[in-house]
Amino acid sequence: MKIFLDTANIKEIKDAVDIGIIDGVTTNPSLIAKEQGCDFREVIKEICGIVNGPVSAEVIALDCENMVKEGRELAKLSDHVVVKIPFTRDGVKATSILAADEINVNVTLVFSPNQALLAAKAGAAYISPFAGRLDDIGHDGLEVVQQCQDIVSAYDYEAEIIAASIRSTTHVLDCALMGIDIATVPYGVLMQMFKHPLTDIGIEKFLSDWKKTQG
Numbered sequence: 001m002k003i004f005l006d007t008a009n010i011k012e013i014k015d016a017v018d019i020g021i022i023d024g025v026t027t028n029p030s031l032i033a034k035e036q037g038c039d040f041r042e043v044i045k046e047i048c049g050i051v052n053g054p055v056s057a058e059v060i061a062l063d064c065e066n067m068v069k070e071g072r073e074l075a076k077l078s079d080h081v082v083v084k085i086p087f088t089r090d091g092v093k094a095t096s097i098l099a100a101d102e103i104n105v106n107v108t109l110v111f112s113p114n115q116a117l118l119a120a121k122a123g124a125a126y127i128s129p130f131a132g133r134l135d136d137i138g139h140d141g142l143e144v145v146q147q148c149q150d151i152v153s154a155y156d157y158e159a160e161i162i163a164a165s166i167r168s169t170t171h172v173l174d175c176a177l178m179g180i181d182i183a184t185v186p187y188g189v190l191m192q193m194f195k196h197p198l199t200d201i202g203i204e205k206f207l208s209d210w211k212k213t214q215g
């Protein structure tokens, strides 16, 4: 499974990329807003210079014409840019137009497998069902992610599924076991994936035993 980092924070991105485990980055307007005082396009360009993989940058327009215009501008920033477009009728239409121009689109704010089917048919390169936000309203978010993956896999659509709105290491593990293409993971969750108390105890024991051999 590919792991994307779900952040616009340069420090977090540099740190995770340095470890050698990050396949891409996803941002959204809320994540960009957290990085106060930063110019959106400059941040995206900087991220693209750090990550050797796809970097999602979201359009703000809601009508097809302006989504396409914004998408084309974003795509010019770097070959790594994937234009992120919210799932609406206009968004799906804009996806078809951009995909025909060979611009990679990540259709976001997907909450049902039928939405994923339409996004796949429009030629999306990535489709992002939101697990955590579905869980928040009492649905089974990962079940929807699995259904989206099943549809894309069954018909060999070009799209890869990105499990988004990931809230825990259990979410990541379940995605990996379910065979989901990609999980986009917040930095905090990624750091938790490193931790196991038995690893820490094991290191302590190895070191203390080693010290005994040194007299």
Ligand code: E4P
Pocket: 006, 026, 027, 028, 108, 128, 130, 132, 133, 164, 165, 166, 184
């Ligand atoms: C990813 O592309 C989404 O922007 C992100 O995962 C949303 O996560 P949230 O529901 O925690 O805001």
